[in-house]
Amino acid sequence: MIFAVVGPSGAGKDTLIRGAIAARPDLRLVRRVITRPAEAGGEDFEGVSAPEFALRRDRGEFALWWEAHGLSYGIPRAQVAGPGDVIFNGSRAALPEAVRVFPDLRVILVTAPDPVLAARLAARGRESEADIRARLARAAFTLPEGVAAETVVNDGSQEAGVARLLAALQPVRA
Numbered sequence: 804m805i806f807a808v809v810g811p812s813g814a815g816k817d818t819l820i821r822g823a824i825a826a827r828p829d830l831r832l833v834r835r836v837i838t839r840p841a842e843a844g845g846e847d848f849e850g851v852s853a854p855e856f857a858l859r860r861d862r863g864e865f866a867l868w869w870e871a872h873g874l875s876y877g878i879p880r881a882q883v884a885g886p887g888d889v890i891f892n893g894s895r896a897a898l899p900e901a902v903r904v905f906p907d908l909r910v911i912l913v914t915a916p917d918p919v920l921a922a923r924l925a926a927r928g929r930e931s932e933a934d935i936r937a938r939l940a941r942a943a944f945t946l947p948e949g950v951a952a953e954t955v956v957n958d959g960s961q962e963a964g965v966a967r968l969l970a971a972l973q974p975v976r977a
Contacts, residue, residue, distance in 0.1 A: 805883060805905045806972060807893035810913035811942035812930075813923035815957040815964055816892050817846040819913060822965030823890065823972060830972070833891035836865070836877040846892060867904050869897035888972070898950045910952035911971045917942065919958050 808816050824832050834847055836859065841850035851859070856875045860868050865877035871894050883889050883905070893901060895912075902908055915923075917939055924935045946952055953971045957964035 804888045804907065804909060804974075806888065806890040806909050806911055807898070807901055807905075808890060808911050808913055808968075809893045809895045809898065809952070811915075811920055811944070812938045813920035813927075813942075814913045814915050815923065815961075816913045818961060819955070819957060819964050819968040820846075820890060820892060822961060823968050826965065826969055827888075827972070829887055831882070831885075831887055831889045833878055833882045833889060835892065836879060838875045867893075867897060867901055869894050869900070871896065890972075895944050895946060899947045902950060909975075910946070910950060911968065912946065912952040912954045913957050913964075913968070914942070914954060915956065915958045 808820055810816055820832065824830055832847075834849060836849045836851055836856065838853045838856045839848070839850050841848070853875065856877065859865065860875075860877065864880060866880040866883050868875065868877040870876070876894065876897075878891055878893075883891075893910075898910060901910075920939060920942055921935055924930055924938060930938065955964070955967045955971050957967070
C-alpha cells in the first residue's frame with residue numbers, strides 16, 4: 804500500500820510520520836528530493852539544485868513530482884518500488900497526478916486548528932508573519948474532486964497524533 808500524507812504547513816505531518824515509522828518498522832518512508840539546501844532542516848530529504856532536479860525529472864527518476872512554495876519536490880521511483888507499505892509527505896495540489904500514478908494510493912489529511920498551525924509555524928522560525936498569514940489562508944485548501952482522504956486532527960500531544968495516524972494506516976475493512 805502507498806500512503807500520501809498531506810495537509811497544511813504546521814500540521815505536524817513530518818513529526819507524525821517519524822512517530823509512525825518508529826512504531827511500525829515495516830513502513831518504508833520515501834525520502835523526498837527537494838530543491839532546498841539540505842541544511843534547511845525539518846524532514847530528512849535530499850537537497851538538490853534546480854538544474855539537478857530538472858535533469859533527474861527529465862531522466863524519469865521521479866514517480867511523482869510537483870512544485871510548491873517556489874521549490875520542486877520529487878518522489879524517487881526507486882523508493883516506491885518493492886513490497887511493503889510506503890509512506891510519503893505529499894502535496895494536496897499534486898493529488899490528482901498522485902492518484903493517477905498510484906491507483907491504490909490512500910490519502911491521509913493531517914490538519915490542526917488555525918491557532919495551532921500559527922504557533923507551530925512561528926516556532927519553526929522559517930517564515931515571516933506575512934508568510935504565516937499566507938500559509939494559514941491556504942490551510943483550508945479543499946481536496947481535489949474525486950480524491951478521498953482520511954482526516955487526522957493533530958491538535959494535541961505528539962503521542963495522540965501518532966496514534967491517530969497509526970489508526971489511519973490500518974487496512975481498510977470492507
